Amino acid sequence: MPDERILRPCADGVNRRRIASPYTGVWRMAPSTWADPNEYYMDNDHFHTYVAGDWTVTETQAGATEALTDGIGGQLLVTNTNADNDTVNMQKVGEIYQLTGSNQLWYEARFQANEATQIDLIFGIAETGTALVASPVDDGVWFIKDDGDANIDFEIRKSGTSTKVDTGIDLVADTWVRVGFYFDGSRCHYFVNGVELGALGGTNLPDDVTLRSSMAIQDGDTAGTIGAMTLTVDYVKILQEI
Amino acid sequence: MPDERVLFPCARGTNRRRIGSPYSGTWQRCPSAWADMNEYYGEEDHFITYRAADWTVTEVGDGSGTQALTDALGGELLLTNSALDNDSIEIQKLGEAYRCANSNQLWYEAKFQVSEATESDFLVGLCITDTTLIVSNPTDGIFFSKDDGAVALNFEIRKDGTSTAVDTGVDVSAASWIRAGFYFDGTRVHYFVDGTELGALGGANLPDDEDLCVSFANQNGDGNARTMTIDYYKVVQES
Numbered sequence: 001m002p003d004e005r006i007l008r009p010c011a012d013g014v015n016r017r018r019i020a021s022p023y024t025g026v027w028r029m030a031p032s033t034w035a036d037p038n039e040y041y042m043d044n045d046h047f048h049t050y051v052a053g054d055w056t057v058t059e060t061q062a063g064a065t066e067a068l069t070d071g072i073g074g075q076l077l078v079t080n081t082n083a084d085n086d087t088v089n090m091q092k093v094g095e096i097y098q099l100t101g102s103n104q105l106w107y108e109a110r111f112q113a114n115e116a117t118q119i120d121l122i123f124g125i126a127e128t129g130t131a132l133v134a135s136p137v138d139d140g141v142w143f144i145k146d147d148g149d150a151n152i153d154f155e156i157r158k159s160g161t162s163t164k165v166d167t168g169i170d171l172v173a174d175t176w177v178r179v180g181f182y183f184d185g186s187r188c189h190y191f192v193n194g195v196e197l198g199a200l201g202g203t204n205l206p207d208d209v210t211l212r213s214s215m216a217i218q219d220g221d222t223a224g225t226i227g228a229m230t231l232t233v234d235y236v237k238i239l240q241e242i
Numbered sequence: 243m244p245d246e247r248v249l250f251p252c253a254r255g256t257n258r259r260r261i262g263s264p265y266s267g268t269w270q271r272c273p274s275a276w277a278d279m280n281e282y283y284g285e286e287d288h289f290i291t292y293r294a295a296d297w298t299v300t301e302v303g304d305g306s307g308t309q310a311l312t313d314a315l316g317g318e319l320l321l322t323n324s325a326l327d328n329d330s331i332e333i334q335k336l337g338e339a340y341r342c343a344n345s346n347q348l349w350y351e352a353k354f355q356v357s358e359a360t361e362s363d364f365l366v367g368l369c370i371t372d373t374t375l376i377v378s379n380p381t382d383g384i385f386f387s388k389d390d391g392a393v394a395l396n397f398e399i400r401k402d403g404t405s406t407a408v409d410t411g412v413d414v415s416a417a418s419w420i421r422a423g424f425y426f427d428g429t430r431v432h433y434f435v436d437g438t439e440l441g442a443l444g445g446a447n448l449p450d451d452e453d454l455c456v457s458f459a460n461q462n463g464d465g466n467a468r469t470m471t472i473d474y475y476k477v478v479q480e481s
Binding site (some may be wrong): 035 | 255265267268269273275286288290291293311312313314315316317333338351353437474475476
């Protein structure tokens with residue numbers, strides 16, 4: 001029997017009863033379960049279903065698709081068309097997360113793409129924007145892979161100014177990657193495939209705006225020889241302390 | 243790691259494996275988690291999404307009333323009435339899925355606010371399907387309500403058109419969050435506001451022979467468009 005009588009200190013100094021997670025990695029400090037809905041909220045989407053109306057989808061070209069695909073656990077397949085800079089930009093409806101008040105937040109997404117270099121990708125939480133790759137929004141926390149290299153970078157951005165680091169991990173085509181971060185109340189610890197690689201905080205932490213679950217794919221193949229690029233998303237999970 | 247091997251007695255004497263909750267307030271005896279879906283069921287909606295098709299929506303007014311997600315921490319649903327006196331919006335989740343009977347425990351809590359404390363009516367709780375929740379209360383239900391012209395938050399159990407109702411002693415303030423919850427222990431319904439138990443009702447007017455659904459209603463008390471904002475609701479029931 002778990003001993004939930006023990007009050008566990010949370011980042012904002014408010015003790016909450018919860019069953020603590022024994023995990024390492026992103027979920028190390030996350031509660032596994034809780035009864036009181038006034039303590040945490042969560043969006044845990046394994047894409048067993050996909051309701052287009054839950055997302056704001058911006059496509060720069062006709063012919064792009066977003067649809068469930070057969071895959072263990074449920075997967076969302078985003079398919080671009082073949083021209084350079086074709087983009088699919090997806091944001092979950094509702095700016096409902098904020099890195100403030102020392103309320104902890106956990107984020108992780110698992111995905112793969114069919115191309116490692118000639119593609120741009122973004123995964124994270126961001127304020128509303130319809131061109132996350134071409135015109136980054138002023139505020140957000142995200143992983144980004146730029147066209148022309150395979151580096152997975154991690155970025156925090158506030159009021160249009162960023163702190164950005166190369167995680168040291170490269171994207172590999174057709175290979176699952178898990179990217180996640182944990183906001184401990186002051187800094188964002190970033191993880192790739194469950195391994196903590198560093199933490200960012202300070203003046204560029206976007207602590208004064210609400211943010212949306214966001215992801216984007218953009219074709220980077222100027223010659224158009226690679227063909228339509230695809231992004232397959234296994235899950236996105238976000239948990240925030242109230 | 244939690245040890246779920248320990249069996250916990252439930253209200254009707256059936257032992258169930260569960261991770262027990264140590265909470266005070268509404269969730270005092272509620273399980274935090276369980277594996278067997280034949281032991282509990284429930285729903286927890288923080289309005290991260292809103293699908294109109296999941297609800298029966300009844301609007302009184304000129305058709306300009308709205309129900310929509312609004313940007314806010316945690317997700318919120320905003321109900322906005324049209325602007326005449328007694329215009330209203332009522333929403334009920336499809337499916338009468340809950341019943342306070344057979345000693346099956348039930349937990350309910352909603353966190354919400356209204357834009358006006360006095361010149362409005364509202365109702366929040368579990369009710370039988372009904373499209374006039376405020377004008378003529380449902381025949382059966384367990385709910386919190388506030389009457390036009392008053393700020394008192396009332397709690398009521400109602401069976402076959404007859405009620406037992408009490409003033410919780412808590413007054414509603416405009417644009418201020420309220421957590422209204424109740425816990426059915428198998429016999430009586432304990433009611434809570436902002437996590438504090440304020441009393442319990444039971445007896446002849448406990449609606450134990452009807453299935454109930456999640457219900458929200460908000461009605462103007464004057465010629466201004468009033469709003470209700472719902473942060474979340476959660477219901478857990480023993481099977």
